[in-house]
Amino acid sequence: MNDTIDNDLRRIYLFAALNDRQLATVRQGMRILSIGAGQRLFDHGQHADRFFCVHSGQIKLFRLSAGGVEKVIEIVRPGQTFAEAVMFMEGRCYPVNAEAIDDSKVWSFDSKAFLQILRESSDSCFRLMADMSQRLHSRLNEIDHLTLQNATFRLINYLLHEMDEKNQTTTDIHLDTPKSIIASRLSIQPETFSRILHNLTREGLISVEGKTIHIHDARRLRSYGQ
Amino acid sequence: MNDTIDNDLRRIYLFAALNDRQLATVRQGMRILSIGAGQRLFDHGQHADRFFCVHSGQIKLFRLSAGGVEKVIEIVRPGQTFAEAVMFMEGRCYPVNAEAIDDSKVWSFDSKAFLQILRESSDSCFRLMADMSQRLHSRLNEIDHLTLQNATFRLINYLLHEMDEKNQTTTDIHLDTPKSIIASRLSIQPETFSRILHNLTREGLISVEGKTIHIHDARRLRSYGQ
DNA sequence: GGATTTATTTAACCTGGGTCAAAGACCCGC
DNA sequence: GCGGGTCTTTGACCCAGGTTAAATAAATCC
Numbered sequence: 026m027n028d029t030i031d032n033d034l035r036r037i038y039l040f041a042a043l044n045d046r047q048l049a050t051v052r053q054g055m056r057i058l059s060i061g062a063g064q065r066l067f068d069h070g071q072h073a074d075r076f077f078c079v080h081s082g083q084i085k086l087f088r089l090s091a092g093g094v095e096k097v098i099e100i101v102r103p104g105q106t107f108a109e110a111v112m113f114m115e116g117r118c119y120p121v122n123a124e125a126i127d128d129s130k131v132w133s134f135d136s137k138a139f140l141q142i143l144r145e146s147s148d149s150c151f152r153l154m155a156d157m158s159q160r161l162h163s164r165l166n167e168i169d170h171l172t173l174q175n176a177t178f179r180l181i182n183y184l185l186h187e188m189d190e191k192n193q194t195t196t197d198i199h200l201d202t203p204k205s206i207i208a209s210r211l212s213i214q215p216e217t218f219s220r221i222l223h224n225l226t227r228e229g230l231i232s233v234e235g236k237t238i239h240i241h242d243a244r245r246l247r248s249y250g251q
Numbered sequence: 252m253n254d255t256i257d258n259d260l261r262r263i264y265l266f267a268a269l270n271d272r273q274l275a276t277v278r279q280g281m282r283i284l285s286i287g288a289g290q291r292l293f294d295h296g297q298h299a300d301r302f303f304c305v306h307s308g309q310i311k312l313f314r315l316s317a318g319g320v321e322k323v324i325e326i327v328r329p330g331q332t333f334a335e336a337v338m339f340m341e342g343r344c345y346p347v348n349a350e351a352i353d354d355s356k357v358w359s360f361d362s363k364a365f366l367q368i369l370r371e372s373s374d375s376c377f378r379l380m381a382d383m384s385q386r387l388h389s390r391l392n393e394i395d396h397l398t399l400q401n402a403t404f405r406l407i408n409y410l411l412h413e414m415d416e417k418n419q420t421t422t423d424i425h426l427d428t429p430k431s432i433i434a435s436r437l438s439i440q441p442e443t444f445s446r447i448l449h450n451l452t453r454e455g456l457i458s459v460e461g462k463t464i465h466i467h468d469a470r471r472l473r474s475y476g477q
Numbered sequence: 478g479g480a481t482t483t484a485t486t487t488a489a490c491c492t493g494g495g496t497c498a499a500a501g502a503c504c505c506g507c
Numbered sequence: 508g509c510g511g512g513t514c515t516t517t518g519a520c521c522c523a524g525g526t527t528a529a530a531t532a533a534a535t536c537c
Binding site for chain 1: 314315316320322324336337338339340341346347369370371373376377379380381383384385386387388390391393394395397398399400438
Binding site for chain 2: 516
């Protein structure tokens with residue numbers, strides 16, 4: 026039983042370099058959470074003593090404006106970790122809200138115990154730093170896209186990104202996240218999201234069939250923003 | 252001479268926890284660069300084998316759109332380091348351009364040598380991770396401000412932030428960066444920047460005298476976005 | 478299945494902030 | 508102190524994408 030879990034744990038980049046004793050410590054502090062669709066995992070500002078890995082389902086991380094408008098920062102999918110950078114932050118409070126989009130299983134880990142392990146595992150530190158560096162770069166690109174690129178570019182970019190996730194030969198993208206949530210992730214209103222898909226369809230670049238998007242002309246799509 | 256430099260180096264958070272031997276290694280790989288105003292330090296995409304600390308002057312980090320539009324990501328001031336997270340990135344290329352705003356002195360350090368030191372200094376790793384975590388949080392706030400807040404909010408926020416930098420009793424802010432660069436940093440056109448200052452003046456919140464901004468009503472300013 | 482709720486699309490209209498153009502203000506070298 | 512740059516401000520106009528409202532379409536529940 027523990028062996029099965031340990032195998033799963035080692036597939037998480039943060040734990041890949043740990044020895045058996047360290048992994049056992051991680052496992053002992055681990056909790057498996059079942060979260061129903063729409064249920065909140067944690068709130069922005071709440072004290073952060075645990076970090077997470079999505080096992081199944083999907084979680085949205087988002088901010089709320091004073092007026093209650095929601096901006097989705099990230100959609101976290103199975104295998105991905107989140108909130109592990111928070112343990113180094115002054116004050117240690119979650120900087121976003123986290124809520125299940127679908128019924129989800131999430132593994133949670135004890136930050137304090139892991140900090141102790143990091144003290145002895147230079148390898149794990151380096152993995153974490155590589156990941157944080159990667160995330161910083163993603164956020165930078167996000168800011169770039171918000172300020173130097175328009176809504177159509179951001180949507181196309183998302184489609185191409187989803188396409189690359191799967192094998193690049195496929196030309197069908199199945200949106201397993203509600204369009205309104207993807208729209209918020211891209212900082213577009215749902216209405217505009219719909220209009221852009223419609224425009225791209227009119228130009229023969231794609232076609233839309235419910236939650237499935239067929240890519241007709243990936244080359245032209247890719248060259249949209251030059 | 253080396254003692255003076257070492258004292259300066261120890262004030263940089265990355266080197267604060269190093270022993271004498273490690274610090275000597277850092278010092279040996281260090282170069283002092285003099286960069287004239289408007290001169291480029293490095294380009295987006297260039298291979299990154301060094302990271303930096305501003306000694307005097309100021310450096311802007313920015314992205315360029317395909318059409319040549321400039322978005323300032325950060326204005327780096329004396330004492331601040333930059334590009335130290337790049338050494339962990341896949342490919343190790345600078346993700347932005349760096350250019351001196353004023354004549355500047357910049358210290359540059361050898362990334363590879365420092366990676367070696369980090370291997371043996373868990374303390375330094377933790378400092379770096381704390382800093383990266385902090386930066387991730389700043390970028391998150393940036394995205395929040397770009398998507399959930401308007402231009403006036405961002406400008407007020409900048410003013411309040413500058414005010415907090417100095418002792419909070421002062422009500423005068425001296426802008427030591429050209430307004431057009433601050434505008435780009437805030438993702439506002441210079442014309443809009445000017446108009447917003449004008450509006451805030453008309454409402455009696457501030458007054459503008461060239462590069463100096465007098466804060467008349469910090470309370471009302473602070474409560475602008477609720 | 479039919480009723481109800483929730484998500485998506487379509488259409489008409491509006492606005493914050495961008496763009497363009499031109500006038501001031503400031504700076505710096507000679 | 509004057510001439511030619513570079514910033515900054517002002518005014519007139521414009522547009523990408525937001526807002527509002529209403530019609531469909533899909534999912535969910537008895």
